[in-house]
Amino acid sequence: MVSAHAPARHPRQAIAELRDLFGEDPCALVVVFASPDADLDAVAAAGIELFPGTPVVGCTTAGEIASSGYAEHEIVVVGFRASHFRAKAAIISDLAALDPEVAAAQAVRLRAELGAEEPGWRWEFAFLLIDGLSRREDQLVSALRLGLGTIPLFGGSAGDGLDFRQTFVLADGVFRSDAAVLVLLRTRCRIEVFKFDNLEPVPIKMIVTDAEPERRIVRELNAAPAAQEYARLIGRDPDNLSPFTFASHPVVVRIGGQHHVRAIQKVEPNGDLVFFSAIDEGLVLTLAEPTPIARHLEQALGELDRRGRPEAILACDCILRRLAVEQVQGIREVSRILSDHHVIGFSTYGEQFNSVHVNQTMTGVAIYPAEEDPT
Numbered sequence: 001m002v003s004a005h006a007p008a009r010h011p012r013q014a015i016a017e018l019r020d021l022f023g024e025d026p027c028a029l030v031v032v033f034a035s036p037d038a039d040l041d042a043v044a045a046a047g048i049e050l051f052p053g054t055p056v057v058g059c060t061t062a063g064e065i066a067s068s069g070y071a072e073h074e075i076v077v078v079g080f081r082a083s084h085f086r087a088k089a090a091i092i093s094d095l096a097a098l099d100p101e102v103a104a105a106q107a108v109r110l111r112a113e114l115g116a117e118e119p120g121w122r123w124e125f126a127f128l129l130i131d132g133l134s135r136r137e138d139q140l141v142s143a144l145r146l147g148l149g150t151i152p153l154f155g156g157s158a159g160d161g162l163d164f165r166q167t168f169v170l171a172d173g174v175f176r177s178d179a180a181v182l183v184l185l186r187t188r189c190r191i192e193v194f195k196f197d198n199l200e201p202v203p204i205k206m207i208v209t210d211a212e213p214e215r216r217i218v219r220e221l222n223a224a225p226a227a228q229e230y231a232r233l234i235g236r237d238p239d240n241l242s243p244f245t246f247a248s249h250p251v252v253v254r255i256g257g258q259h260h261v262r263a264i265q266k267v268e269p270n271g272d273l274v275f276f277s278a279i280d281e282g283l284v285l286t287l288a289e290p291t292p293i294a295r296h297l298e299q300a301l302g303e304l305d306r307r308g309r310p311e312a313i314l315a316c317d318c319i320l321r322r323l324a325v326e327q328v329q330g331i332r333e334v335s336r337i338l339s340d341h342h343v344i345g346f347s348t349y350g351e352q353f354n355s356v357h358v359n360q361t362m363t364g365v366a367i368y369p370a371e372e373d374p375t
Contacts, residue, residue: 001312001367003344005066005076008038012046014075019050022079027051029087029183031127031314032058032170033065033076033346036160040168040175043075048173055089057181058170059129062159062319063347069335070322070347078314078344084370085187086117091171092180095136100143107147110184121188125365127314128155130180132167132349135216137357138278140180145355151184152193153355154363156316156348157276162243164265167349189311190368192304195353197361198296198321201252201259204233204287208279216275217268221285227271230264233287241267247324250360251285259288263320263350263359276350276359293325294333297362301341304366315345315364322347 002021006013011034018030030051034043040060047056064071080087088110092103107126114124126148130137137157144153158167168175206229210220221229231238234249243266252259262285263276304310325334343364351363 001314002079002081003067003077005064005071005074008035008073008075011039011042011075014077015043015046015050018077018079026082027054027079028082028085029080029185030054030056031078032056033061034058035064035073035075036060037073038075044170044173044175055087055183056170057089057129057183059156059158059346060160060168060175061346062161062349063322065315065317065338065343065345065347067339067344069338070331076344076346080185084189085185086114086121087183087185088114089171089181089183092140092182093178095131095134095140095178095180098136098139100139103140103143104147107144107182110182111148111151114184114186118186121186123189123191124151124184124186125191125193126151126153127183127185128153128180128352129169130155130157131169131177132157132159133164134178137350137352141352141355141357144182153352154193154195154316154365155352156346156363157350159319159347159349187367189370192366193364194304194366195351195358195361195363196300197261198291198293199250199252199259199261199288199360200291201286201288206230206233206251206285208281208283208285211279211281213278213280216277216279218273218275218279225271226273227267230273238271243320243323244327247320247360248290248327250288250320252288253283253285255356259286260356260358261288261360263318277357290324293321294330294337297334298337301337301343308368310342310366310368312367313341313343313364314367315343315362316348316351317345317362318351318360319347319349320360321362
C-alpha cells in the first residue's frame with residue numbers, strides 16, 4: 001500500500017505524486033479521501049487521467065489521516081500495487097430506495113469475479129464507503145453480509161467536516177450522494193480486519209420511549225424529553241450540549257455479547273436527539289465513559305503487531321474520536337501514534353464492521369508483508 005497527500009487547494013497534486021511513486025508499476029486500486037472543501041470535480045478528473053483503467057474510489061471526509069497523523073483540508077490518496085492485490089468495485093446507487101436483494105447480488109457478483117483472479121492468493125477483504133447522511137448504513141451492511149459470506153468487511157461513512165450538509169462517495173469518475181461503493185480485494189499479503197474503541201460501559205441506563213427510527217431521531221428517554229434526560233444523567237446543562245459532549249459521554253447498546261456505540265450527532269432546537277446510527281423505541285442504551293484514547297490506541301495498534309508488524313494500516317476513524325482527542329489537547333500525541341503505526345485513512349460519520357454499523361470506533365485492515373503469507 002502506497003500513499004500520498006497534498007493540500008485540498010491543489011486537487012491534482014496528491015494523485016500526481018501517487019502516480020510518480022508507482023512509476024511504471026501497475027496499480028490495482030486507488031482510494032481518495034478528500035476534504036469537502038476540495039474541488040471534487042477536479043479530483044475525480046485527475047483520478048481518471050492519471051490512473052486510466054484503474055478503479056478509483058473514495059469519499060469526502062470529516063478530516064483525514066495522512067502519513068504524519070491527523071490532517072485537515074487535505075487530499076489523501078492510497079494505491080494498491082497490482083503485484084500484491086487484485087480489486088473489484090461496484091457502485092450501489094439510490095440508497096433511499098435500497099433493495100437488499102440487489103445489494104447482496106452485487107456482492108455475490110464481485111466475489112465471483114474476484115475469485116477467478118489469482119485463486120492461489122488466500123487473503124481477501126471487503127471495503128465499503130457510503131454517503132454518511134444517507135441513514136442507510138445499517139440496512140446496507142446487513143444486506144451485504146448475505147452476499148459476502150465469510151469475507152470480512154470494514155468501512156466508513158463519508159463526512160462533511162462538522163457541517164452535516166452533504167456527503168459524497170467517488171466511483172467511475174463522479175462524486176455522488178445517495179450512494180455507496182463496495183470494493184473487494186484479494187491479496188498475497190496476510191491481512192487482519194479489526195474494530196476497537198476506548199469506551200467502558202457504566203451502570204447508567206436509559207430506555208428509548210419515543211423515537212422516529214427512519215430519521216434516527218429520539219424524542220424521549222425514560223419518558224422524558226430526550227436532550228433534557230440525557231443531560232441530567234451526565235450532569236450537564238441541556239442548553240450546552242455539543243459534539244464535544246457527545247464524544248465524552250457516548251451511549252452503547254449490547255449486540256451479540258459486545259457493546260456497540262450509538263453516537264449522538266446533534267440536538268434539534270426542540271430538544272430531540274439525532275443519532276448517527278439505527279435507533280428504535282424500546283432500545284436500552286447504556287452510558288459509557290472513555291479511557292485515555294492515546295494509551296488505548298497505542299495498545300490496540302500494538303496488538304496488531306503480535307504476529308509481525310503491519311507494513312500499512314487503512315483505517316476509518318470516527319469524527320467523535322478526533323473531537324475527544326482535541327478536547328484533551330492530544331492531537332500531537334495521537335498523530336505520532338498513528339504515524340508510527342503507518343495508519344492512513346479518514347475521519348468518518350460512522351464505521352462498518354462485518355454486519356454492524358457502529359460509531360465512535362476505529363475499523364480498518366492491517367496489511368502485513370507478503371512473505372508472511374502462510375503456505
